[in-house]
Amino acid sequence: MATLESPPVTDSETHEKINWFAEIRGLGLMLIAVLAFxxxxxxxxxxxxxSMMPTLWVGDRLVVSxxxxxxxxxxxxxxxxxxxTWRVLPQTPEYGDIVIPVHPTRxxxxxxxxxxxxxxxxxVKGGQxxxxxxxxxxxxxxxxxxxxxxxxxxxxxxxxxxxxDSYEQFRRTGPDGKDYFDPPTWRETFTNGATFLTIDYMxxxxxxxxxxxVPPESVFVMGDNRDLSADSRAPLPRGLGQGAVPLANIxxxxxxxxxxxxxxxxxxxxTWFSSLRGxxxxxxxxxxxxxxxxxx
Numbered sequence: 001m002a003t004l005e006s007p008p009v010t011d012s013e014t015h016e017k018i019n020w021f022a023e024i025r026g027l028g029l030m031l032i033a034v035l036a037f038x039x040x041x042x043x044x045x046x047x048x049x050x051s052m053m054p055t056l057w058v059g060d061r062l063v064v065s066x067x068x069x070x071x072x073x074x075x076x077x078x079x080x081x082x083x084x085t086w087r088v089l090p091q092t093p094e095y096g097d098i099v100i101p102v103h104p105t106r107x108x109x110x111x112x113x114x115x116x117x118x119x120x121x122x123x124v125k126g127g128q129x130x131x132x133x134x135x136x137x138x139x140x141x142x143x144x145x146x147x148x149x150x151x152x153x154x155x156x157x158x159x160x161x162x163x164x165d166s167y168e169q170f171r172r173t174g175p176d177g178k179d180y181f182d183p184p185t186w187r188e189t190f191t192n193g194a195t196f197l198t199i200d201y202m203x204x205x206x207x208x209x210x211x212x213x214v215p216p217e218s219v220f221v222m223g224d225n226r227d228l229s230a231d232s233r234a235p236l237p238r239g240l241g242q243g244a245v246p247l248a249n250i251x252x253x254x255x256x257x258x259x260x261x262x263x264x265x266x267x268x269x270x271t272w273f274s275s276l277r278g279x280x281x282x283x284x285x286x287x288x289x290x291x292x293x294x295x296x
Contacts, residue, residue: 038077040066045100045111045254051223051230052111054144054185054197055098055285058152059277060260062285064100064252069093074100074251079107085217085248092117092247093219096194096287098254101221101245105236109251112231113196116220116244123210124233127200127226129188130211137189143170144197148179152263166202166228194287200226209233209242218244254285 037043047060056062066075070089073081079102093099093114101110115129116122123130128138148171170183189195200207204227214220221240223229230239260277 035077038066039075040071042066042255043077043252044258045109047111050228051225052098052113053146053225054199055113055224056111056254056257057146057260057277057280058149059263060257060280062257063255065255066252068097068253069099069247069250072248072250074102074249083249085246087217087248090217090247093250093253094194095190095192096196098285098287099219099221100251100254101240102249102251104241104249110221110230110240111254112221112223112229112240114219115190115222116214118214118216118218120220121211121213122220123212124206124208126203127207129222131190136191139187141185141187141197143182144185144199145174146181146183147262148181149263170201189290193289193291195290196224196287198224198226202227206231206233212243214244217247219247219250220244256285257281257283 042063042065045062045064047056047058047062050058067089069091070087072087073079073084095114095117097114099112099114101112102108103110116131121132129136146167167181167183170181172180172182174180183199184201186198186200187195188198206226206229212220220232220243222231222233232240232243232245234240235242257280260280261275262277263275265271265275
């Protein structure tokens with residue numbers, strides 16, 4: 001008895017037809033989800049300048065949380081929203097918080113530390129912060145040791161003073177044969193107990209400012225590298241405008257370092273590991289709390 005044979009199956013029948021609309025829609029939804037997460041929850045941040053040394057080094061990668069102070073136009077990734085004063089679920093930063101203010105006239109993110117809150121009167125005399133008429137606690141501590149990395153630290157981020165030139169006087173060779181910087185270091189402690197290290201080694205125009213009263217819904221910010229920071233003390237265009245930053249212009253709070261690269265990374269996969277600064281990974285960026293919070 002003759003048997004029936006099925007017709008040969010073609011390649012077009014063995015593979016389902018690709019639904020390009022569904023593929024593009026899926027990619028679009030994934031992109032929206034990433035943007036929403038970065039705008040509402042957290043996003044990565046890269047440190048390109050020396051203005052926050054010794055706390056943050058050039059090459060540090062960190063996580064910025066978006067929700068601690070509520071949300072505003074500055075929360076949106078890539079600054080997609082128009083500038084405004086609105087805030088949702090607003091909260092006020094604390095002394096010592098490291099925040100991400102947006103430049104007043106450019107869509108550029110800065111990273112600075114909060115040193116004065118709404119209603120505070122701040123003055124800087126010879127580099128010393130005076131808050132509401134009282135000098136904050138400030139004491140000399142052993143110098144921090146910062147790496148000598150010309151490929152990364154070629155400028156200080158404000159375009160005026162080459163960083164390596166100004167630090168050259170503090171360059172030393174360590175026991176391991178590598179060069180380091182050991183600039184004069186201070187520990188500052190605020191009335192809420194927030195304590196952190198700063199660098200201050202030369203007399204310059206930003207050493208004296210104010211007195212200035214911080215308006216409502218604003219904070220005054222400074223970099224930890226006090227001589228090389230374009231912050232609330234510095235005029236436009238390089239600084240934040242010689243005044244407080246509106247809270248609506250703050251896009252989040254720095255939380256912790258995820259990883260850090262020393263600038264020696266190349267196309268060679270071996271350098272992807274050798275350039276890692278392993279001891280900086282997962283370092284918290286929340287200020288330590290001193291046992292004695294009293295100001296001098």
